[in-house]
Amino acid sequence: VNTQGENIADNGGIKEAYFAYNEWEGRNGPEPRLPGLHYTSQQMFWISSASIWCNKYRPEALKGRVIVDVHSPGEFRVIGPLSNMAEFSRDFNCPSDSSMNPTKKCSVW
Numbered sequence: 001v002n003t004q005g006e007n008i009a010d011n012g013g014i015k016e017a018y019f020a021y022n023e024w025e026g027r028n029g030p031e032p033r034l035p036g037l038h039y040t041s042q043q044m045f046w047i048s049s050a051s052i053w054c055n056k057y058r059p060e061a062l063k064g065r066v067i068v069d070v071h072s073p074g075e076f077r078v079i080g081p082l083s084n085m086a087e088f089s090r091d092f093n094c095p096s097d098s099s100m101n102p103t104k105k106c107s108v109w
Contacts, residue, residue, distance in 0.1 A: 003072045007080060008108050010072075014049060014081045021045050042091040050078040 053074030
């Protein structure tokens with residue numbers, strides 16, 4: 001209940017950012033792969049967007065945060081929105097009905 005509004009915003013925000021990135025790439029051409037990495041530019045978009053939520057909490061700090069914060073912990077701000085996007089599943093070739101490509105997805109916008 002505490003995080004519902006922000007969870008919806010995370011879903012919509014990452015979706016819009018992904019579509020904007022693809023429009024940009026459509027106008028400017030595909031970005032070159034980074035040296036030594038085998039990821040496509042779309043995969044790098046997802047990796048980059050997820051990296052900002054990397055964090056580590058002590059158990060007591062996490063419990064306090066979950067009780068009062070309107071934002072979900074970082075890992076759920078990644079897993080929730082990305083597992084709800086068919087584009088993510090396609091870009092990473094996630095198997096159907098896997099944890100990151102569930103059959104039932106939540107889409108608001």
